[in-house]
Structure formats: C-alpha cells, structure tokens
Amino acid sequence: xxxxxxxxxxxxxxxxxxxxxxxxxxxxxxxxxxxxxxxxxxxxxxxxxxxxxxxxxxxxxxxxxxxxxxxxxxxxxxxxxxxxxxxxxxxxxxxxxxxxxxxxxxxxxxxxxxxxxxxxxxxxxxxxxxxxxxxxxxxxxxxxxxxxxxxxxxxxxxxxxxxxxxxxxxxxxxxxxxxxxxxxxxxxxxxxxxxxxxxxxxxxxxxxxxxxxxxxxxxxxxxxxxxxxxxxxxxxxxxxxxxxxxxxxxxxxxxxxxxxxxxxxxxxxxxxxxxxxxxxxxxxxxxxxxxxxxxxxxxxxxxxxxxxxxxxxxxxxxxxxxxxxxxxxxxxxxxxxxxxxxxxxxxxxxxxxxxxxxxxxxxxxxxxxxxxxxxxxxxxxxxxxxxxxxxxxxxxxxxxxxxxxxxxxxxxxxxxxxxxxxxxxxxxxxxxxxxxxxxxxxxxxxxxxxxxxxxxxxxxxxxxxxxxxxx
Amino acid sequence: xxxxxxxxxxxxxxxxxxxxxxxxxxxxxxxxxxxxxxxxxxxxxxxxxxxxxxxxxxxxxxxxxxxxxxxxxxxxxxxxxxxx
Numbered sequence: 001x002x003x004x005x006x007x008x009x010x011x012x013x014x015x016x017x018x019x020x021x022x023x024x025x026x027x028x029x030x031x032x033x034x035x036x037x038x039x040x041x042x043x044x045x046x047x048x049x050x051x052x053x054x055x056x057x058x059x060x061x062x063x064x065x066x067x068x069x070x071x072x073x074x075x076x077x078x079x080x081x082x083x084x085x086x087x088x089x090x091x092x093x094x095x096x097x098x099x100x101x102x103x104x105x106x107x108x109x110x111x112x113x114x115x116x117x118x119x120x121x122x123x124x125x126x127x128x129x130x131x132x133x134x135x136x137x138x139x140x141x142x143x144x145x146x147x148x149x150x151x152x153x154x155x156x157x158x159x160x161x162x163x164x165x166x167x168x169x170x171x172x173x174x175x176x177x178x179x180x181x182x183x184x185x186x187x188x189x190x191x192x193x194x195x196x197x198x199x200x201x202x203x204x205x206x207x208x209x210x211x212x213x214x215x216x217x218x219x220x221x222x223x224x225x226x227x228x229x230x231x232x233x234x235x236x237x238x239x240x241x242x243x244x245x246x247x248x249x250x251x252x253x254x255x256x257x258x259x260x261x262x263x264x265x266x267x268x269x270x271x272x273x274x275x276x277x278x279x280x281x282x283x284x285x286x287x288x289x290x291x292x293x294x295x296x297x298x299x300x301x302x303x304x305x306x307x308x309x310x311x312x313x314x315x316x317x318x319x320x321x322x323x324x325x326x327x328x329x330x331x332x333x334x335x336x337x338x339x340x341x342x343x344x345x346x347x348x349x350x351x352x353x354x355x356x357x358x359x360x361x362x363x364x365x366x367x368x369x370x371x372x373x374x375x376x377x378x379x380x381x382x383x384x385x386x387x388x389x390x391x392x393x394x395x396x397x398x399x400x401x402x403x404x405x406x407x408x409x410x411x412x413x414x415x416x417x418x419x420x421x422x423x424x425x426x427x428x429x430x431x432x433x434x435x436x437x438x439x440x441x442x443x444x445x446x447x448x449x450x451x452x453x454x455x456x457x458x459x460x461x462x463x464x465x466x467x468x469x470x471x
Numbered sequence: 472x473x474x475x476x477x478x479x480x481x482x483x484x485x486x487x488x489x490x491x492x493x494x495x496x497x498x499x500x501x502x503x504x505x506x507x508x509x510x511x512x513x514x515x516x517x518x519x520x521x522x523x524x525x526x527x528x529x530x531x532x533x534x535x536x537x538x539x540x541x542x543x544x545x546x547x548x549x550x551x552x553x554x555x
Contacts, residue, residue, distance in 0.1 A: 438509030
C-alpha cells in the first residue's frame with residue numbers, strides 16, 4: 001500500500017490519536033475513533049450491497065454524515081461523487097448519468113439509485129479493500145453544455161499529499177479550516193491533509209462561512225485555506241482587522257488569482273502566518289504549484305505569482321500555455337474519451353495535460369498566471385464556462401444568437417447574457433435556474449437588435465458590455 | 472426607520488433582479504434566502520447591506536451579521552438592522 005494513500009493516513013491517525021477530535025461540525029465534536037468506526041460501518045454496507053469499486057454519490061452537505069460517507073466510500077474501494085446540495089436536481093441527473101452512478105449514501109431517495117444507509121450503527125471492523133482505484137469524480141463547468149466529470153485516482157491524491165506533508169509542517173495540534181464546498185477539489189486538501197497529521201477539521205455552517213474571519217478566530221483556526229474571494233468578503237464585512245487572526249500559522253490560497261492587495265490585508269490580520277499561493281486545475285489534483293510570499297515583498301501591486309511546480313510535476317510552456325505531466329494528472333473526463341484525448345496527450349510515452357492557462361516564467365523560474373487561452377473564468381473559485389450558459393438556453397432560443405460574457409464589478413466577476421431579438425427574460429431565467437447552479441446564473445439577460453461586430457468581422461464584446469452600463 | 476419602511480427599501484433594491492430571475496414580487500420577502508436563491512452572491516449581499524446602511528444612516532454589526540440562523544433571508548436582513 002502506498003504510504004500516502006489518503007485512507008491509510010487517516011487510519012494511522014485514528015490508531016495513534018483515537019480520542020482526539022477529527023471533526024468539529026454543527027456544534028458536534030467527533031473523535032478519530034468515532035469517525036473511523038462510522039466510516040467502517042458505511043464501507044461494510046457499500047460492500048454488502050454490491051457496490052465496492054463503483055462510483056457512489058452523496059449529497060455534499062457540510063454535515064457530519066458527509067465526512068463519514070467520503071471515508072466510508074473510499075474504504076470500500078469505491079469513488080465518491082459529491083452532488084451539490086443546492087442542486088439543481090436536473091444537474092444531479094446529468095452528473096449521475098455521466099458518472100454511471102448506481103448507488104447513493106444518505107437519506108435522499110433518487111430514482112434508479114440503490115440507497116445506502118449513512119448512519120453510525122453497524123459493523124465497525126475495517127474492511128480490507130484495494131487502494132489503487134479511483135478516489136472521486138468531481139464535476140466542473142463544461143464549454144459544450146452540461147457539467148464535465150474529472151476522474152481522480154487515489155494515487156493522484158497520494159502524490160499530492162506526499163508533497164504537502166513533505167514541504168509544510170502541519171501538526172496534530174493544528175486546527176484546519178474547511179471552507180471549501182465538498183464538490184470542490186480543494187476540499188480534498190482540507191480533509192486529507194488534516195487527517196493525515198491528526199489535526200481537527202473545523203467546518204463552519206453556511207452563515208459562519210460568510211463571516212469566515214470571525215469563525216476562524218473563535219474556532220482557533222491555525223491553518224487557513226480559502227479562495228481569495230473569501231478574504232475580499234471579510235474585508236467588506238470589516239472583520240479582517242489588523243491582528244484579528246493571531247492563531248493562523250499557515251495561510252493557503254487557491255482557486256482564483258490572488259492580488260497583492262488582498263494578500264497584504266490578510267497578512268496584517270494574520271501576523272504569524274506563512275502566506276502561500278497555490279495553483280492547480282482539478283485535472284492535476286488539487287494544486288501543482290506554490291509560491292510562498294515573503295512578508296518583505298508585500299508592498300507589490302498586481303497578481304501574486306503561482307510559483308514553482310511541485311517536485312514530482314514537470315511543467316512546460318507551449319506558446320504561452322502551461323502543460324503539465326506527473327503523478328498528479330487525473331485519469332480523464334468520465335464518459336468523454338474525446339475530451340480526455342484532447343486535454344491529455346501522450347508524447348513519447350509521457351502523458352501531458354494542457355491546462356488552458358497562459359503563464360510566463362521569470363528569470364527565477366517562478367510562474368506567473370496571465371489568463372486563459374479560452375473563455376473559462378472563476379466565480380468565487382468556481383470554474384465557469386460562459387458557453388455552458390449559452391448551451392443551457394439554446395433549446396429555448398431555437399437558433400437565436402446568444403452569448404454570455406463576464407464583467408468585472410467592484411472586485412467580483414458577474415455574467416451577462418445577450419440575446420438577439422425579443423425574448424421572455426423571466427422565462428429564460430427560470431430555465432437557467434432549473435439547470436444551472438446559482439453561481440452560474442447571469443446577472444441579467446439583455447436583448448440586442450443584432451450582435452455588434454468589429455471591423456474584422458468578430459463579435460464586438462466591448463460594445464455588448466457597454467450596453468450593461470447603459471441599461 | 473421602522474420595519475415596514477425598511478422592508479420597502481429592501482424590496483425596492485431586490486425587485487428588479489427578482490423579476491429577471493423569474494420570481495414574483497410577492498415571493499420577495501419573509502424566508503426567501505437572498506443568497507441561496509441565486510438572487511445575490513455573497514459579495515452582492517454585503518454590498519446590499521452597506522447600501523442599506525447609507526439609507527438608514529448607521530452601520531450595523533457586520534461581524535455578527537451572519538451569526539443568526541436565516542441571516543441571509545429577507546427577514547434576516549430586517550432583523551440585522553432592527554437589532555443594531
């Protein structure tokens with residue numbers, strides 16, 4: 001067994017510190033011993049109902065049963081497929097079909113799925129299942145319509161953990177934030193780095209998450225990990241005051257571009273914290289590059305570099321696009337071999353992933369993020385392909401030209417959808433609410449007489465966005 | 472500013488966006504969660520609070536704004552201002 005297999009590491013901690021808190025959620029503290037036993041019980045049920053080695057879904061609420069479900073599913077040698085708790089359920093259906101899911105752990109009843117009890121009672125002996133399979137399937141926005149499932153192996157996660165545990169001194173006394181949604185691969189870092197070292201995973205309620213700085217202070221968080229947007233939100237809430245987070249000793253950021261001004265504000269609030277900017281697409285398992293900011297360099301403006309790739313990862317720049325290879329590269333997209341072959345290419349026996357991210361390397365071999373080669377963007381850390389909004393509207397528009405564009409507004413990115421001709425905006429928005437998560441909904445749908453073109457015959461995006469200002 | 476006036480101010484700021492989202496005017500109120508419904512994102516929600524602060528002429532305790540259950544609902548926003 002790989003020594004950095006996530007389940008192996010959890011079990012080691014459970015054996016070493018059985019009575020320590022593994023999880024604090026909804027006012028409840030769960031010890032390693034309790035979480036180990038609970039997840040063993042789920043694993044036995046998964047195996048007993050004939051779903052070992054399959055993909056198993058659960059509704060990813062940030063509640064105790066979800067954490068036990070993740071461990072239980074993986075202990076059964078299966079892969080977990082987290083469903084966004086806010087739906088929409090039509091999106092669940094697409095995800096479940098694309099991933100070929102046949103069972104769900106938890107209390108929800110979903111058509112055609114075998115229900116597996118996620119309760120604490122039952123057999124508590126650890127099952128002995130293979131650990132070299134798939135760990136999870138996470139869905140991101142897809143440009144050709146509908147979500148795209150990334151299949152990540154346990155060996156991929158093990159490679160990530162091996163790096164993190166080697167370069168950062170996480171301790172069993174650390175209290176880790178769990179700010180990321182469980183549908184987001186950065187949550188895998190939260191859970192398994194914490195449990196690898198015997199730490200306590202601190203899960204805020206949705207309302208506590210909005211006030212993350214206050215929560216972190218009260219919960220005694222020592223390892224902070226968030227998207228930069230969460231820091232911006234704390235600034236707006238006037239809670240990111242100087243010295244407000246004295247316990248934070250490691251602060252990690254990922255999922256979006258981190259600006260020096262946001263990092264400066266966080267550094268002042270967390271005077272004892274190391275400041276690390278991580279970078280990586282879901283397809284390369286959580287993160288593959290890091291830049292640790294020196295407190296002496298905080299006076300800069302612009303965007304913080306994404307740093308150097310991890311030791312086990314090789315990166316190269318083709319044109320301006322970053323391409324990656326190494327043990328963290330995911331298996332591919334579920335049910336979409338064509339997209340997998342397009343993004344993951346084998347050259348002379350080496351598999352390379354095209355990130356779609358434009359970068360430059362400076363003379364210190366430090367990578368700087370420049371933007372995307374396509375239209376993909378990040379909204380509160382979520383990957384969004386504006387074309388997915390257009391694809392969702394296409395069946396209602398019957399060939400009418402439509403385009404969704406991003407617009408920067410007061411530090412946040414918002415989407416605007418432009419449709420040629422007269423349309424029923426509430427009806428279109430209702431349809432979008434039915435099929436898209438809330439963070440992908442456009443701020444407005446605007447009607448245009450005809451799509452403006454540039455002198456070169458291309459769509460004039462600037463002219464369209466100017467219409468937002470003019471109402 | 473009393474509860475009725477405050478509710479009116481809040482509704483005025485939400486109504487157009489709600490209509491675009493396909494929500495009926497009478498649905499904008501009570502336990503409607505302004506963030507989970509997709510009406511606002513979290514930054515938009517905080518912007519709404521600060522805009523209301525200017526209208527009301529005083530600051531609320533944003534540090535504890537989200538402590539109460541249902542803080543991001545229509546009624547939750549009213550409570551935030553009424554208790555500050």
